[in-house]
Amino acid sequence: MQFVSVYQRYRPELEIVESLLYDSVGSANVKLSESSQQLLKAGGKRIRPLFAIICSHLGHPQSRHHVYSVAAALEMIHMASLVHDDVIDDSSVRRGQPTVKSLYGDRAAMYTGDFLFARAIRLLTEITDFRIHQEMADTMVRVCEGEIDQIRDFYNWQQNLRTYLRRVERKTALLISISCSLGARASGCDDETVEHLRRFGYYTGMAFQITDDLLDLEGDESVVGKPVGGDLQQGNLTLPALYAAQGEQGPELQNMVHAEMEHSTLEAAVQIIKDTDAIAVTRSLANRYLDKALRELGQLSPHEALDDLVTVSTFVNQRSY
């Protein structure tokens, strides 16, 4: 099964989520509506809603309405964190589109993020299952902690694999994990199914972010929508960089990377990393997480939705954007 066919199959449901998103970001304030809609239009793969929807098919069809609210809330929380990142990183382009920050200024971007958080919470208050609220709030807390951890780790070459994986977890895996578990929970799946899907989402999210970190080095700028080596430029040391730092040219690499690094130095630093087997090692770690994700699905009774999860999970791990 192709990823595109899976997308097609869930398109009607993704469109329900899309309308919910547009409805939710509407505001009497024209600027706020515009800035939020700019974020929506900039798109993204809507991978979190997709996971939530697919997982909900393992439950009862009649609770479908809540699944869409959960999916939309997850996407809004994700968008809120991106818009805040753009303020801090001073980013003018994301996914090849101008950021809210560049179009409307820092202040509007900051409050657009806060507004999206608030709207996401508002959407969730329609759901009466308290475990959903608590899981969501716990995840938000941990995601914020991860963002602060990241500050501590900038330009820190002493960090180890564990530190890196913990950041990957908080940056991406937790939100994909909760997309799966809440999609399942909201459609009344039993606790065991919810647990397997939570872990499936967690491992998939780990593979997803590690792949993202590879794309930052290997990707084609015109396809990925952001400049090559951006993480390195920011001092965000990902596994390929940390691995290469242990190699022969490690000390040289560490000296090259600093906030005021020239573009040519950045290119040379990326080349040093590529000259080691850092890319292969990192790719193999992503594959190991993907395997773990798929093994979780193997624990559940066969179901068409599980095949779709395999397709999506495999795709996000092999994608080039």
Place this chain on the structure above:
Amino acid sequence: MQFVSVYQRYRPELEIVESLLYDSVGSANVKLSESSQQLLKAGGKRIRPLFAIICSHLGHPQSRHHVYSVAAALEMIHMASLVHDDVIDDSSVRRGQPTVKSLYGDRAAMYTGDFLFARAIRLLTEITDFRIHQEMADTMVRVCEGEIDQIRDFYNWQQNLRTYLRRVERKTALLISISCSLGARASGCDDETVEHLRRFGYYTGMAFQITDDLLDLEGDESVVGKPVGGDLQQGNLTLPALYAAQGEQGPELQNMVHAEMEHSTLEAAVQIIKDTDAIAVTRSLANRYLDKALRELGQLSPHEALDDLVTVSTFVNQRSY
């Protein structure tokens, strides 16, 4: 009854809220714990928790535990919005203390705000009354909208009284209003009582913010903890400025106020405002809101807690800091 005596009386309960606040902002991330604690230590009047606690005394004593969670959540949401404001306004001092932004940088301040929002929501998920969640989420949405409205209105001399009052509502009145209504709701007050207290809080909050806007012009910098004329400097046109702009020296005032204004120009602009009866007119508007607030309390059966509300409400309207 003196304000200080009221504070004393509720101190044991305010201390429960204070411990809840400290517990809630604890994190494995040292920097995050430090930055949040810095915010807590910087203090503030804890006026929102105080209103919530006093109002809860009109209900049933046995639901007291939830009142403290509500009070702490309200204070955390308030603190989160302040820390985000400091990032955007590039403020290094608030209430005479260094801001999180100045101590830990923009990035940490941004995520500390997000973290506090998430923690506040987490605390609220322990409460099973869904009206509380919905009111809180609705208020957060409207507060964010108000913050974006404020951007639109910067340096805009064409705005009218209505625009100003709407900003005051969103900036302060809504959160004080919900402090009162949720304090009452969480302790099982009937709908009519909740409604009167909501309106009491609303009108008190209007008076509170209008008084704040006066203090920005009239206050003693060493007592208020921020520079005189700060609103004007930022282009935040409050009622005294808008009123003075209609006067004889109005055109001159409008020409003086811009982002790069010198300190001496700022002082001259403040003087122009003081030379009109803008201060008296604004003061009388604050008093009118205070009267409306007290009239709401008059609709309820006599209760000691109502006397305390009168004391606090009168104090915040007459304070000099």
